[in-house]
Amino acid sequence: MKLIILTDYRNQFYSSTRERGGSVNLSVLSGLFIKLGLDVVVKKFSEIDFVREDFDGVFILYQSSEDPGLHYKEYIEDILLGLKLKGAILIPDFFKFRAHHNKVFMEIYRDVILGKQVDTGIQAKYFGSLEDYQSSSIPLKFPSVLKPSEGSRSRNVSLLKDLNNSMSAIRKVSFSLTFQNIKREVLNMFDKKGYRKISQNRKKFIIQEYVSGLIGDYKVLVYSDKYFVLWRDNRTNDFRASGSGKLSFPIDVPVSLLNFARDVYECLDVPYISMDIAQSASGQNYLLEFQFLMFGQHTLEKSKHHFVSNENGWRRICEEVVLEEQLAKSVYEYISHLTKDKKYLQLN
Incomplete structure (x- = not known):
């Protein structure tokens, strides 16, 4: 092959x-x-x-x-x-590529594919402009989390606390005004009858449900049968964990969280995945974000242990691994799986 x-x-x-x-x-x-x-x-x-x-x-x-x-x-x-x-x-x-640095499509993928098989605990609404948001008939609950469609490390992510706060934050995150836009607006206003103004807030964004009471989240990387887990504390006086720099590798990870990560991984048919998962005090799991390629490798390369499951449950394996070996193993097993599934090969 x-x-x-x-x-x-x-x-x-x-x-x-x-x-x-x-x-x-x-x-x-x-x-x-x-x-x-x-x-x-x-x-x-x-x-x-x-x-x-x-x-x-x-x-x-x-x-x-x-x-x-x-x-x-x-x-x-x-x-x-x-x-x-x-x-x-x-x-x-x-489709997995399309979801990279594209939280709008990530959420569409959650709704269309993932949500049919796994309860991810969280939902989001997605918009292509400020006007789309303003004309939406979908009620918005406060607080909610506003995220630009592209970006990482929680850049420009904010908490929408009320209606007044939300409008100013959405205007900022969706702002798309350029000199060319201004020029086109002025020319069309004078030259064309019935001209409809172009939005100056056309950067797409999502508004995700807010989960209260969280003190951090887990970054989980899966390569084949190995689960690498990183804990991230929230930033000081902030609800965001991504980009906090407060990192640790937990020895004991809730079994329910590992099971949840496995359920997500197994239903998506990918060689590897990165997931941001939060768990409430009551044990409810929330899949905040997920990536299928180009995610950071800190969780794998800096960890001295990982988790695997078998018929007896989850075990912690104390060993350091080599990125290239895990990448090769995961891709080879994935190709072996695909070659046995002729129907998938025809659809891909």
């Missing part, structure tokens, strides 16, 4: 904490795949030749991008859609 690993213009693939802005060691990763019997080729996105190359049935292991403005991510999207048109099998599938 052929596997193409796609890197960005910096020859970078995913991330590693071994150095600032570090990448997975592609030489090591490729060698592991070759040992597993795969025919491996490493290419840049820009080296894909849709005219001369045949990608039918070829597995594509790719990454996303988190560059400001997500300009390169848009380019990656074009390449991935071209590969799908040519019959390639994306790992993970395109």
Whole structure:
């Protein structure tokens, strides 16, 4: 079986904490795949030749991008859609890529796919503009959490406490005014009859249910059968845990939380996943956010233990692991699963 690993213009693939802005060691990763019997080729996105190359049935292991403005991510999207048109099998599938740095689609995916199989404990409303929010007939409960669609580490995430507070916060997070917008508005106002004003607040956003009483949350990374768990305390005098820097690796993790993480992972059909999970004092689990690619590897690379389950329950395994080995194992097992599911291959 052929596997193409796609890197960005910096020859970078995913991330590693071994150095600032570090990448997975592609030489090591490729060698592991070759040992597993795969025919491996490493290419840049820009080296894909849709005219001369045949990608039918070829597995594509790719990454996303988190560059400001997500300009390169848009380019990656074009390449991935071209590969799908040519019959390639994306790992993970395109919908998972679409959810990266796109909380609107993440929540749509929760509603359409995940929510049918697992009670994630939380819901959100999503909007494409301030006007969409203002015209919505869906009642908003206070407090709620406002999040821009793109971004990480809780940047520009705020708590909506009441109606007055919400309007100013939403205007700020959805603000999209540019000089070109102003110019177009002025010209159209004088030149065209019946012209309808363009919104200056067209950056999409979500409004998520607020869970009170939380003092932090868990970051859970799953690679195949291994569950890596990081605890994050909330920021000082704040409801946000992401970006707090208050991190620890718990030895004892609630079994109900591990079971919940497993339920989410197993129903999504992915080789690996990152989840932000909160648990209330009563034991209710809440899936706050989830990512399928390009998530940080601190939880895996800095942990000295992980959790696995079998017929006897959960066990804590005290060992440090190598990122490339876990990545190769998870992807290989995923490909093995896909090759047995012919129906999935036809749909991908």
